[in-house]
Amino acid sequence: MKSFGSSEHQIICGDAIAILSDSIPPASVDLIFIDPPYNIGKKFQKNKARWTSNEAYLTWCYRWLTLAVEKLNPHGSLYLMSATQYMPYLDLYLRDKLTIRSRIVWHYDSSGVQAKKYFGSLYEPILWAVKDRNNYTFNxxxxxxxxxxxxxxxxxxxxxxxxxxxxxxxxxGNVWYFPRVRYRMPEYEKHPTQKPEALLERIIKASSNPGDVVLDIFAGSFTTAAVAQKLGRKSISIEWEEEYVKIGLKRLGIGGKN
Ligand SMILES: C[S@@+](CC[C@H](N)C(=O)[O-])C[C@H]1O[C@@H](n2cnc3c(N)ncnc32)[C@H](O)[C@@H]1O
Incomplete structure (x- = not known):
């Protein structure tokens, strides 16, 4: 495990479950954003994200989800993205542990693949859940x-x-239109599932305050941390691919140490 950055913006390179278990104290985080590999065949650098069955994938999801809930402080919020196929299972699992406040649809301009024989997918679901339904941040x-x-x-x-x-x-409302990040857009990074800054901006502004700690357990191109930094929040990011960690170091303007 390698760690970079400062107390304001920390990048931890390694496996999300191991780092959540060993390195993040309980009830220490104000906002958690989770955008896991969706198990729909996207390749992430050397690690191909594929599980042998739906059950194996969901069992893996439940492990990090349980740990993430433990890390949330008593007034914290958790945002979870997933493939439409898996979200119903994760919704059922999460609603036993937190209060679901909104079921959000991120709608975008065009799907990666132009479907000819079915209705192409133009959205991704996002769950927003809170620890205390009577006391949570909503700006x-x-x-x-x-x-x-x-x-x-x-x-x-x-x-x-x-x-x-x-x-x-x-x-x-709970249907959010934001264009997907495309090659040559100023915010573009070389990552297959980079999320738009505008999406994270709405989430971070709504559900955290300046100085709060925002945790992203599958950082990818580090959109969450970059936006948290712009908005004066602290960030902790976990990502196991070194190539993507380099993107994070660049986006956050930090040098590395082992
Ligand atoms: C869907 S992407 C996240 C994209 C990110 N939200 C963004 O805006 O760029 C998921 C990321 O999780 C990373 N990842 C997958 N499994 C992991 C694990 N077990 N521990 C840490 N990172 C992992 C992948 O390398 C990939 O970059």
Whole structure:
């Protein structure tokens, strides 16, 4: 296991389950973002992410999910991405341990493969869960989007005691449109499943405060850590591929030590 960075932004190179077990104290993290290999055949450098059965894959997922929940502080939030095929199982597993606050759909412009004989996939599901349903961070004011209904048509809401113009801003619903990261976009890194900064920006702004600790247990191209740094949060990132750790070091502007 190699570790890089500072107390503000730490990168740990190694296996997620081993590092969660040995190196992250319980109840020490404010926000956890998890974007695991989906077991749908994507190749990640030297480690091919494939399990021999659905059961084997889910058993592996349940192991890191259980550990991640332990690391969350009493008012923390956890965001979990997964393939549409597996999310129902992970949802059932997680709802026994945390309160699911939202089931989010990340919708994007076009699928990697142009389907001709079926409906191409244009979304990925995200679960947002909290440890304490009565006390968790949600910075609604920091993530408002334009309201496309009444305000645009300059309508007045006559249901109110004093008729008032419709709000022009609102908290986003649970279908989020963000384009996928493509080659030549300024944020592009050489990673097969890089997530957009805009997606992580909404999550981190909504569910953490400046100075909070954000943990990403499958860092990939280190989008979570890069956005956490821009937003004044601390970060801990786990990734076992050294090539991707190099991307993280570059994105976070940190030098390495063993
Ligand atoms: C879906 S990608 C994450 C992408 C990331 N969210 C981003 O925006 O770039 C999953 C990552 O987990 C890493 N990974 C897979 N199994 C791992 C393990 N057991 N321990 C640590 N990292 C692992 C892979 O190398 C891959 O980079």
């Amino acid at each position: 609604a004011e920091d993530i408002l989007v334009e309201a496309r209904t009444g305000a645009v048509r300059k309508l007045i809401d006559y249901r109110k005691a004093i008729p008032t113009p419709y709000n022009s801003k609102k908290v986003p």
